[in-house]
Amino acid sequence: MSLKEIEPKEIIQNFELLEDWEDKYLYLIELGELIEDFNPEKKKPEYLIEGCLSNVWITSAFDGEILNFKAEADSQIVKGLLALLLVLFSGKSPRTILETNENDLFSALDLQSHLSINRANGLKAIVSRVKEDAKESMF
Numbered sequence: 001m002s003l004k005e006i007e008p009k010e011i012i013q014n015f016e017l018l019e020d021w022e023d024k025y026l027y028l029i030e031l032g033e034l035i036e037d038f039n040p041e042k043k044k045p046e047y048l049i050e051g052c053l054s055n056v057w058i059t060s061a062f063d064g065e066i067l068n069f070k071a072e073a074d075s076q077i078v079k080g081l082l083a084l085l086l087v088l089f090s091g092k093s094p095r096t097i098l099e100t101n102e103n104d105l106f107s108a109l110d111l112q113s114h115l116s117i118n119r120a121n122g123l124k125a126i127v128s129r130v131k132e133d134a135k136e137s138m139f
Contacts, residue, residue, distance in 0.1 A: 004090075054122065
């Protein structure tokens with residue numbers, strides 16, 4: 001299975017089936033393992049996300065219609081969070097990305113109350129980069 005085959009609704013349903021946060025974190029880690037291999041040559045400062053305690057790299061490619069993202073992190077939990085964002089944003093039009101409210105998914109998963117302040121801030125920084133790339137692709 002790949003992340004491209006997963007819908008946010010499916011992730012929410014799976015989260016609801018899991019009773020405790022230890023299992024939910026394990027599920028996030030499993031999602032992170034589905035992220036496609038990241039080109040090691042792209043682990044450069046221009047792709048590094050500022051504001052994350054973990055090292056997080058994101059690249060984007062726009063084909064004229066949709067924006068695809070590749071991502072990597074050196075933390076398993078953060079890689080799982082990246083997987084959530086890839087499901088939510090990758091393979092979508094820039095307009096759809098900009099209109100998507102990521103907080104709907106985060107609220108449905110109750111992420112805000114289970115992430116440290118540093119991880120929550122890092123997640124915001126990642127979303128900001130994704131949305132900035134979407135804005136730039138529109139022009």
